[in-house]
Amino acid sequence: MSQKVLFRQLFEKESSTYTYILGCKRTKKAIIIDPVDLTVERDAKLLKELGLTLVKALNTHVHADHITGTHLLRAHFEGLQTGLGSANTAKSDEKFDDNFKIEVGDINLEVRHTPGHTNGCVxxxxxxxxxxxxxxxxLIRGCGRTDFQEGCSKTLFKSVHDRIFSLPEDFKIYPAHDYKGQTSSSVHEEKQFNPRLTKSETEFVDIMENLGLAYPKMIDKALPWNLNCGVEPE
Amino acid sequence: MSQKVLFRQLFEKESSTYTYILGCKRTKKAIIIDPVDLTVERDAKLLKELGLTLVKALNTHVHADHITGTHLLRAHFEGLQTGLGSANTAKSDEKFDDNFKIEVGDINLEVRHTPGHTNGCVxxxxxxxxxxxxxxxxLIRGCGRTDFQEGCSKTLFKSVHDRIFSLPEDFKIYPAHDYKGQTSSSVHEEKQFNPRLTKSETEFVDIMENLGLAYPKMIDKALPWNLNCGVEPE
Ligand SMILES: [Fe+2]
Ligand SMILES: [Fe+2]
Structure with a gap:
């Protein structure tokens, strides 16, 4: 991570979700990526201890396995803006088009639309x-399923190859989840060792169509809440 | 982490243990710290994918909550040396005196004896x-218990203050465990926010004497195995 940015990775164990904090050391403004409702108190406390003011709470997509913490974080940080890719119908203060540049102090993030797991993933x-x-x-040695939320395995294959594997080989990969205790990977590693995405498109589509996964436990609650920025829908 | 070193943090969820891999990018030799028996296959596979040869498997102490993976790692990496602080009676290829310098390629580690949780902790x-x-x-906003394995809260207080809090403020803290999904901290943060170690010695001793913790589940199995380098004692 850049020397100008304070970085922290955090884990939520119910949904095996990783939340990331990036704080600008100069301006003390911070971004959080994929916060979870259950760990908002932990994250808010840490941000305050680090002397950071949270200005943006971003999601990579509308999650089906947990409720986003974006709404609850507002109670801790006034003026907080929520953000999401523009291909989503969910409620959000900001909707980012492809290639949009997010700037918070010395933190710079490029938004790349990477649909396939859901149609709105970035x-x-x-x-x-x-x-x-x-x-x-x-994901580390894996990828998200493509059988709901307008998921499409062909689209995911293209997104990963065109928009992620095209990054420099030494770029670190920080996913939204890991179920085996792995915390990070690199572009190089996933291009070489991802058991799904090293395959041809046809083989990949075939693998994804035959995963035989169970219906996601949390989806019926998580989706309507997350489409409403983490607030119970009326 | 230094640009010369490939670094990876890994989590074992049964015992909430962190395992660390440090690999020298030049010589491709690697060190593992606190490997767990249950995740040896994962760790060995990752090391091989990264093109690394594991030459040292170190423990910070004789663990009471899990069986060390050091012995099982030998099956994957011939010539692997196990290491532990010299104040331990456990079986180990190397026993490190205080201030000993471990060198593996471009990886340099100083061993600091930090007794208190156990008498042999480094x-x-x-x-x-x-x-x-x-x-x-x-630990992050915490510390290990001091009520078994010749633990002593006064000794732990001195170890942390003299040998860890004396490091530069921006040094990262990577503990052996975390139970709240936190992955790292810094000397600065723990000096300011550790709820136990920011207290006076008297208050600290009082806190540690009144934790009222249960007898550790795994200790009766883990200790004899770990004293024997992770092998079932005869
Ligand atoms: Fe998802
Ligand atoms: Fe321990």
């Missing part, structure tokens, strides 16, 4: 720090 | 990378 790329926050598009 | 300090692997001596 990857936030930190070019200065050499890192990509890939959400569920690219 | 902290491995990476001065180039600005990081300390503190085991259970210093």
């Amino acid at each position: 990857t936030y790329v930190d070019h200065d720090g050499g890192a990509a926050f890939t959400g569920d598009a690219l | 902290t491995y300090v990476d001065h180039d990378g600005g990081a300390a692997f503190t085991g259970d001596a210093l």
Whole structure:
């Protein structure tokens, strides 16, 4: 990570979600990526201890496995703006078009639309720090499922190859989840060792169509809440 | 972390243990700190994918909550040397005296004896990378218990203050465990916000004497195995 940016990775164990904090050391303004409702108190406390003011709470996509913490974080940080890719119908203060540049103090993130797991997925790329926050598009030695939320395995294959694997080989990959205790990877590693995305498009589509995954536990609650910025819908 | 060193943090969820891999990019030799038996296959696979040869498997102390993976790692990496602080009676290829310098390629670690959680605890300090692997001596906003394995709260207080809090403020703290999804901290943060170690010695001793913790589940199995380098005792 860039020397100008304070970086912290945090884990929420119910949904095995990673939340990321990036804080500008100069302006003390911060961004959080993929906060979870259950760990908002922990995250808000840490931000305050670090002397950071949270100005943006971003999601990589509308999550189906947990409720976003964006709404609850507002109670801790006045003026907080929520953000999401523009291909989403969910409520959000900001909707980012493809290639949009987010600037918060010395933190710079490029938004890359990486649909496929959901139609609205984005990857936030930190070019200065050499890192990509890939959400569920690219996981460590895996990827998000493509069988709901307008998911499409062909689209995901293209997103990962064109928009993530095209980054420099040494860029770190920070996913939204890991279920095996892995905390990060690199573009190089995933291009070489991802068991799904090293395959041809046809083989990839075939793998994704035959995962035989169970219906997601949380989806019926999480989706309507997350489409409403983490607030219970009326 | 130093640009010369490939660094990876890994989590084992049964015991909430962090394992760390440091790999020299030049010589491709690697060190692992606090490996767990249950995740040896994952760790060995990752090391091989990264093109690394594991030459040292170190423990910060004789763990009571999990069985060390050192012995099982030998099956994957011939000539692997195990290491532990010299104040331990456990079996180990190397026993490090206080201030001993471990060198593996471009990886340099200083061994600092930091007893108190157990009498044999050490902290491995990476001065180039600005990081300390503190085991259970210093946890994020916490510390290891001091009621077994010749633990002593007065000794722990002195170890943390003299040997860890004396490091530069921006040094990262990588503990052996975290139970709240936190992955790292800094000397600065723990000096300011650790709820136990910001107290006076008398208050600290009082806190540690009144934790009222349950008898550790794994200790009766883990200790004899770990005293035997992770092998079932005869
Ligand atoms: Fe997802
Ligand atoms: Fe311990």
